[in-house]
Amino acid sequence: MSDLKKAPAVPLGARPVFLKNADDERLLAMIMAVASEVSVLYDRIDRLERVAAEKPSFSLDDLAAYELTPDARAARAEWMQGYVTRLLRIFQETLDDADGGARTAAYKDLMERMAKP
């Protein structure tokens, strides 16, 4: 852009904080920005590998102009879905006491049963 006024970086309106403190919220936003950039790196490596597999030597322009086949797009979509699932894996777990401690109690009970002769 040339000689343009800079747009505001932050929207008008309250910014809600959902986690127990604002620093966790900041850290989460940064981690998700990094996660987004990982998908950019994946695109570059995938593109590089696919072009390299087709041409013994190639230029940067070849890389930028490379057209993904429908199969390649489908493979990427599958990778992306798996990537996001792995990223959010921790939320499959119950880390709080929302179940009234039932899971912890069951494990303790299991340990006790296993220790019995």
Added chain:
Amino acid sequence: MTSMDKKRDSERGVHAVMPRQTAAEEARFEFSKALKTALRNDFKSRLRARYDDIHKPAFEAEAGHAPETADDVDALMSEDTLYQWWSALLRAQQEGYVQNTTLCVERQLDELNEKCRTIAKNPQFGSLRLDRSVAVPYYQKDVDIHCVPGSYFFERSADDVGQGARSDLGAFIFSLGRHGPYNEDKGLCGVKFIEDRFPDLKPRRILDMGCTVGQSTLPYVTAFPDAEVHAIDLAAPCLRYGHARAESLGKAVHFSQANAEQTTFPDGSFDLVVSHIMLHEISLNALNNILRECHRLLRPGGVMLHVEVPIRPQGVYERFMANWDSANNNEPFWRTLAELDLITAAENAGFPREAVFETITDTAFAKAGGWLVFGARKMDAAS
């Protein structure tokens, strides 16, 4: 446009002023869509399970009855760790998508501005009329809807189209591509509703209020080729971009800058007045003013149609969830509109009560929940 650009545009509609995506930008958008899909589907369904299995029974045991209001559910879920993380992730996703679409547009803004300027100098089909005296009302000025910094209005230069271009690009990603390649689902559904319900209506003049970049306007041009189609909005960047977009798609639309609460069109000058997801972005006073303005602008026998998000959730949990965007994504009027008696509001604006309708229509593509359609027919002079 290179063949690579064409390939990348294969899923979304192509037109001459659409922002192009680099491979890196496309990767960020694909991540944003995949994250949103995961949060809106699997993650969200597990929140519901926690409510049903843990929080609702606990509330019932203590209160002796089920939660009765969305606020009851809010009080329960706001303390739920998984809900807190889901909300934080969803907000981070929204902010990331807004930033990345903005950066994509800003990277090529000089070129986009120039393209739109060139088209505006020699329009082939419609027209563009901007009016600097149109003031932005507080309900748009004091909040950046959807958490987009600068909202629809910010201008980086005299002929800036940036916020319009971002809106066009962003809408496709925000809706996960489920509203059609040109994000035209709302317009198509409005057209189909009109054709089904009012087969005798052959509109010669149509007005689209709050048109943004005209995504919903264009289906009316296609469906009613003999009609003169006008579109108004408050935001100059959106109107400039929308005009260039419509011209590049060969559609005749007359865009002008105006407040839908009070336009300068003469009484009875339209056969059909429509809007699309505008009502939830205004205020109660504005809504009543707009309904009165629709009544004034329609000729006797003309039809008013507002296509909206399906804002009438049934149960208290669904109402609580529907309020998320109102509280957390800068949609401050959504919650009020969801509870509003629109039938009476239209009656108060001059429409006969028996001529007012509110129902749900099917999506033309893959939007979940369809669209709410609300409107009325102005009494014919003969009836």
